[in-house]
Amino acid sequence: MTTPIGYFMALSAVLFAIGVAGMLIRRNVIVMFMSIELMLNAVNLAFVALGRRVGSMDGQVIVFFVMTVAAAEAAVGLAIIISLFRSRETLNADELNLLRW
Amino acid sequence: MPLWLFTFLAVIAIVGAFGVILQRSPVHCLLALALTLVDVGVLFVGLGAVTLGFLQIIIYVGAIMVLFLFVIWLLNLQSEAKPNGHLALKFFGSIGAAALAAELSVFFFSAQPISRVTSTPSGYGSVEDLARMLFSDYLVAFEVTSILLLAALAGAIALARRVPGAALLRAPAEIQRAARPGSTVR
Numbered sequence A: 001m002t003t004p005i006g007y008f009m010a011l012s013a014v015l016f017a018i019g020v021a022g023m024l025i026r027r028n029v030i031v032m033f034m035s036i037e038l039m040l041n042a043v044n045l046a047f048v049a050l051g052r053r054v055g056s057m058d059g060q061v062i063v064f065f066v067m068t069v070a071a072a073e074a075a076v077g078l079a080i081i082i083s084l085f086r087s088r089e090t091l092n093a094d095e096l097n098l099l100r101w
Numbered sequence B: 001m002p003l004w005l006f007t008f009l010a011v012i013a014i015v016g017a018f019g020v021i022l023q024r025s026p027v028h029c030l031l032a033l034a035l036t037l038v039d040v041g042v043l044f045v046g047l048g049a050v051t052l053g054f055l056q057i058i059i060y061v062g063a064i065m066v067l068f069l070f071v072i073w074l075l076n077l078q079s080e081a082k083p084n085g086h087l088a089l090k091f092f093g094s095i096g097a098a099a100l101a102a103e104l105s106v107f108f109f110s111a112q113p114i115s116r117v118t119s120t121p122s123g124y125g126s127v128e129d130l131a132r133m134l135f136s137d138y139l140v141a142f143e144v145t146s147i148l149l150l151a152a153l154a155g156a157i158a159l160a161r162r163v164p165g166a167a168l169l170r171a172p173a174e175i176q177r178a179a180r181p182g183s184t185v186r
Helices: A005-025 A030-054 A058-088 B003-022 B026-046 B048-074 B087-109 B127-134 B139-160 B174-181
Strands: none
Touching: A005 A030, A005 B003, A005 B026, A005 B087, A030 A058, A030 B003, A030 B048, A030 B087, A058 B127, A058 B139, B003 B026, B003 B139, B026 B048, B048 B127
């Protein structure tokens, strides 16, 4: 028996929600960043599953671009984290208030 | 993809995702995330997106996760000694995320079926098909992607470079607190 596409979408929804929860619960900037990657992957799974359902390749091309953007985002975000750690010596999001006034 | 295989992979993915947000040590979080990403890559292959599944493993697990690992090593991050953050935020964050998952799942399970394709065209998900799409319909987006990567490269180097006088970024109140005798520097 093949798996209905709704199951893939439900798994994608659960993974996305876990990413949202990690974003809200954790205060470590690197772990929050990992939660973003988790959410991106959940959306990728939904794209591929729906693309399979309608039989087109467009979903996979979009996922390809999402991966590229995720790579660029990871590079810039980790550079920001290194720079932050150098000046504040903490990765706790509560103590990073450079832009707060 | 048979249902038992999907169930097996889904359980691994969810366990890995919970491992990301529940573990103290950032390295353990990272390993759990890598497990989830490999698992999603296998799901891609099961869905017929063979090229994308392997790209997922090569790019995400091979490149992005290793970049994370390098940063964690570089900053010498230890486990968090105790749970921190606001309890109310954790409570309502968990409830909100659970509500989001429930809502989306109900929505997807009850969605109207859209034109189901039982047999995909031959070569679906192959490198050739993907490349043909990328270099015809999505050519402009593909070229813009190269500019994006170049900009990210330059931006990452500029941000992570050691700037003289970067200590000035420290908040003024904290400097005063550090200068006061008897106070501890965080």
